[in-house]
Amino acid sequence: MLMSQGRAARLHYMANAFRVLSSGDHVVCAVSGERIPLDNLRYWSVARQEAYATAEISTKAALSE
DSSP states (O other), X not given: OOOOTTOBOEEEEXXXXXXXXXXXXXXXXXXXXXXXXXXXXXXXXXXXXXXXXXXXXXXXXHHTO
């Protein structure tokens, strides 16, 4: 599948997966601003519809709710 290189994707985050709403090759971490390649995306919040770069960042974000 060809993806737009250098362009951020828009995703809808679900419990065990995400759906691509607009194509791209990465998303941006909601906390650190780091680019996360879609192939490496493992952590997100369904409630906040946000992506996180690491498990540690995801945990800190969840605890701040």
